[in-house]
Amino acid sequence: MDLKKENRLLHARLRELTQKAQENQETLGRFHARELELLGAETLPELLSCMTEGLKTSFEIESLHLMLHDPNHEIRHLLYKNGLDEKAFPLLEFVDDMVTVNPRFQRLRSPWLGSFLSPEYDLLFSDPAGIESIAILPMVRHNRLIGSINLGSSEQSRFSRQLATDFLARLATICSVCLENTVNREHILISGLTDPLTELHNRRYLDRRLDEELARAGRYRQPLSCLFIDADHFKQINDTYGHQAGDIVLRELANRIRSQLRASDIATRFGGEEFALLLPQTCLNEALMLAERIRMEVNSQPIPLDNGSTLQLSVSIGVSETLPLSSKSQQKADGQRLLANADQALYTAKANGRNRIEYHQTDKALPDEINSSER
Numbered sequence: 001m002d003l004k005k006e007n008r009l010l011h012a013r014l015r016e017l018t019q020k021a022q023e024n025q026e027t028l029g030r031f032h033a034r035e036l037e038l039l040g041a042e043t044l045p046e047l048l049s050c051m052t053e054g055l056k057t058s059f060e061i062e063s064l065h066l067m068l069h070d071p072n073h074e075i076r077h078l079l080y081k082n083g084l085d086e087k088a089f090p091l092l093e094f095v096d097d098m099v100t101v102n103p104r105f106q107r108l109r110s111p112w113l114g115s116f117l118s119p120e121y122d123l124l125f126s127d128p129a130g131i132e133s134i135a136i137l138p139m140v141r142h143n144r145l146i147g148s149i150n151l152g153s154s155e156q157s158r159f160s161r162q163l164a165t166d167f168l169a170r171l172a173t174i175c176s177v178c179l180e181n182t183v184n185r186e187h188i189l190i191s192g193l194t195d196p197l198t199e200l201h202n203r204r205y206l207d208r209r210l211d212e213e214l215a216r217a218g219r220y221r222q223p224l225s226c227l228f229i230d231a232d233h234f235k236q237i238n239d240t241y242g243h244q245a246g247d248i249v250l251r252e253l254a255n256r257i258r259s260q261l262r263a264s265d266i267a268t269r270f271g272g273e274e275f276a277l278l279l280p281q282t283c284l285n286e287a288l289m290l291a292e293r294i295r296m297e298v299n300s301q302p303i304p305l306d307n308g309s310t311l312q313l314s315v316s317i318g319v320s321e322t323l324p325l326s327s328k329s330q331q332k333a334d335g336q337r338l339l340a341n342a343d344q345a346l347y348t349a350k351a352n353g354r355n356r357i358e359y360h361q362t363d364k365a366l367p368d369e370i371n372s373s374e375r
């Protein structure tokens, strides 16, 4: 081969290598940005979306299926608390037992790359059609498999046994640590905003949501209503049946309240035997109807106690409504007034004989159906 031709070939090879190096650099940059996004995710939904759609985009791949080992439905519950369910993440599947999905998971602790074999690997993807090669990235924490990121490509050569896997192992480790941290963080957050006895939200949560809901109601010019619910003669229940029986009654009361609510309603234990509800997009009349349903639900069936006896409980309810202005400076005062008015109405309900509903708004008469049924 003459020198000129050899030179041309060498130049072409050099161009090819430079281009490849440039592509690799770009890929690394893309993944570096994605890793920062994973590490910066502040909520579980944010993280899951980054681990599914985000990674699928970074890999420029046809199939990605994230499997999370969730035998006690812990992660699913955290998602529900965020107002979402698994349907919000089509690329995510919660699995009660990884080994039944594929026996390989029994020992798999580092990435596995190779050809896609059907039906052996079918369950690793929601739609395995057209997949030729796969990479299975096990997610491991404390030597326990907590999930798996399954990548599927239509190219036979995309994932082969010869490829180095350290970069994929690193990515899976980052995902695992981020998932563990986010789950722990959400648990702490929820426990700080949840009442442990009734599992309703607590007063701190109400304060936080009140600001948000007032801002939303102001922006969209929608009414926001509030219910204060208080168990009648609760001290007597404690005195007669004991504090533990009192706790059972409070839990049952919370369940009966919860059973009447819409997903968007916010139920909190305000303190002691008092509960406060925030009802977005709900006018006074609708709030009164809900109050009546709750009053009836509590009073219609006696509550069974541990010792086999039952007791009849009733509640008094105060209702208020606000049509907040969008001005931010007004919002704090609107919120305080909304709560104070419901509290005042509750006081009136107690004074008027208990097991009844009163509302704040002096120029309106109670609708006929409220407090009219048998008590």
Ligand SMILES: Nc1nc2c(ncn2[C@@H]2O[C@H](COP(=O)(O)OP(=O)(O)OP(=O)(O)O)[C@@H](O)[C@H]2O)c(=O)[nH]1
Binding pocket: 197, 230, 231, 232, 233, 234, 235, 236, 238, 242, 243, 244, 245, 246, 247, 250, 271, 272, 273, 350, 354
């Ligand atoms: N078992 C139990 N009792 C609680 C809890 N928190 C508050 N209480 C009790 O709830 C009772 C509230 O009593 P009061 O405020 O006098 O009101 P009441 O007896 O319900 O009377 P009215 O509200 O006027 O109908 C008190 O005896 C508190 O000790 C709790 O978490 N568990």
